[in-house]
Amino acid sequence: MSANLLPHIAERVFNTPLLIHPGKLDAILFGLQSRLGVPASSPEPWMFTSDAGEPKMPGYWVLDGGVARIDVFGVLSHHGRVQANSSYVLGYQDIARRLEAAAADDAVQRRVLVFETPGGEASGVFDLADYVRSQRDSEKPIDAILADYAFSAGYLIAAAARRVYITQSGQSGSIGVVFRHVDMSGALEKEGLKVTQLYTGKRKVDGNPFGPLEKEAQAKYEASIWQLHNMFVDSVAASRGISAKVLNDTESDIFNAEQSIQLGLVDELATPDNVIELLRSEIKAGAQRQSPRETSMSTEAKPQGDVQATAPAPVTISAEAHAAAIAKARTDERERCGLIVGCEEAGTRAEMAAYLAFETDMSAEQAVKMLGKAPTAQSQAAAQSGTGFEQAMDALGNPDVGAGAPGADADSPQAIQSLWAVALGTRQ
Numbered sequence: 001m002s003a004n005l006l007p008h009i010a011e012r013v014f015n016t017p018l019l020i021h022p023g024k025l026d027a028i029l030f031g032l033q034s035r036l037g038v039p040a041s042s043p044e045p046w047m048f049t050s051d052a053g054e055p056k057m058p059g060y061w062v063l064d065g066g067v068a069r070i071d072v073f074g075v076l077s078h079h080g081r082v083q084a085n086s087s088y089v090l091g092y093q094d095i096a097r098r099l100e101a102a103a104a105d106d107a108v109q110r111r112v113l114v115f116e117t118p119g120g121e122a123s124g125v126f127d128l129a130d131y132v133r134s135q136r137d138s139e140k141p142i143d144a145i146l147a148d149y150a151f152s153a154g155y156l157i158a159a160a161a162r163r164v165y166i167t168q169s170g171q172s173g174s175i176g177v178v179f180r181h182v183d184m185s186g187a188l189e190k191e192g193l194k195v196t197q198l199y200t201g202k203r204k205v206d207g208n209p210f211g212p213l214e215k216e217a218q219a220k221y222e223a224s225i226w227q228l229h230n231m232f233v234d235s236v237a238a239s240r241g242i243s244a245k246v247l248n249d250t251e252s253d254i255f256n257a258e259q260s261i262q263l264g265l266v267d268e269l270a271t272p273d274n275v276i277e278l279l280r281s282e283i284k285a286g287a288q289r290q291s292p293r294e295t296s297m298s299t300e301a302k303p304q305g306d307v308q309a310t311a312p313a314p315v316t317i318s319a320e321a322h323a324a325a326i327a328k329a330r331t332d333e334r335e336r337c338g339l340i341v342g343c344e345e346a347g348t349r350a351e352m353a354a355y356l357a358f359e360t361d362m363s364a365e366q367a368v369k370m371l372g373k374a375p376t377a378q379s380q381a382a383a384q385s386g387t388g389f390e391q392a393m394d395a396l397g398n399p400d401v402g403a404g405a406p407g408a409d410a411d412s413p414q415a416i417q418s419l420w421a422v423a424l425g426t427r428q
Contacts (some may be wrong), residue, residue: 136161
């Protein structure tokens with residue numbers, strides 16, 4: 001691979017939230033210091049199971065008995081397939097296409113994902129996890145086996161399967177988000193280079209590598225990664241039936257097979273061959289084995305005969321009630337913003353306070369708590385060195401950060417946020 005493709009790969013790992021094991025990210029970044037070399041080969045069927053089966057396009061193997069095996073191998077990305085030093089980068093869309101092709105194959109009755117991945121990009125992984133979860137009750141359900149590990153984005157996908165197995169030496173976890181920014185200004189100065197940027201809008205070049213990460217941009221990125229973290233936790237909680245508190249308490253750690261079972265991250269020990277034999281037996285028996293997480297629907301009362309579902313009557317609201325609701329929303333939003341930007345904790349964190357107040361729908365209590373634990377202006381120098389920022393992030397809680405899409409309604413909370421921003425001089 002030519003070195004001139006380095007920027008194309010670098011943009012996938014810098015200044016973007018990643019759902020990847022930090023150790024693998026460090027290895028990738030180390031590899032990016034020099035030119036990219038010999039591409040790695042894609043996984044072959046005999047790497048994971050003793051039964052190679054029949055290869056089918058676009059990349060799955062049909063084993064005797066009607067089991068399709070799809071390998072999830074290497075670093076994961078929204079779009080594939082990039083090959084770099086010691087890393088095979090597989091796209092979420094490639095995985096989805098393979099699963100859908102196997103579902104349409106008359107020779108396939110069951111699908112199993114075999115994982116060995118440190119995770120990867122955040123973009124695209126939630127859609128794939130939703131698809132896998134939607135297939136639990138399908139005619140060709142999806143199971144997962146961690147052989148030997150699935151971290152971060154990899155685990156997010158595996159958790160959505162009907163059942164999740166792990167080898168005795170396997171590992172799971174790393175339920176968290178990582179973000180890296182590189183400051184190239186020192187290196188450029190040594191080379192006698194100076195970069196001049198022309199741009200419109202003060203946020204246009206946030207996170208650029210030609211200088212340190214600005215405080216306001218850092219606050220924005222911090223809020224963004226916490227939003228993704230909460231999405232991650234919510235997805236795994238829905239997939240595995242584990243409380244958000246338990247998942248947050250893992251502190252993005254990784255766990256061996258026994259710990260993974262105890263935490264409920266996986267169901268039981270097995271090898272890939274064991275899982276394939278189990279699925280073959282299930283196909284022969286003509287029945288699906290229930291997941292340990294599934295509730296017993298057969299014990300619940302079911303309606304007899306043909307029952308016509310009746311849609312609920314539409315709810316109407318008077319013009320007076322509508323006006324009162326708008327007025328209350330306006331008052332509540334003003335109060336929320338005022339509590340955030342006017343709190344004592346915002347005194348040395350004005351940029352972050354403004355962002356939390358006007359660009360998110362975080363509650364005042366959550367925002368004040370986050371501000372109290374975030375770096376102050378005086379600690380920014382330490383934060384830029386890396387250690388201060390990491391310590392601050394470790395100390396943060398897990399607020400429920402919302403996206404808050406802008407609205408066209410002048411009476412909407414988003415419009416009111418904009419008015420507050422203009423009044424306080426935090427927007428141009």
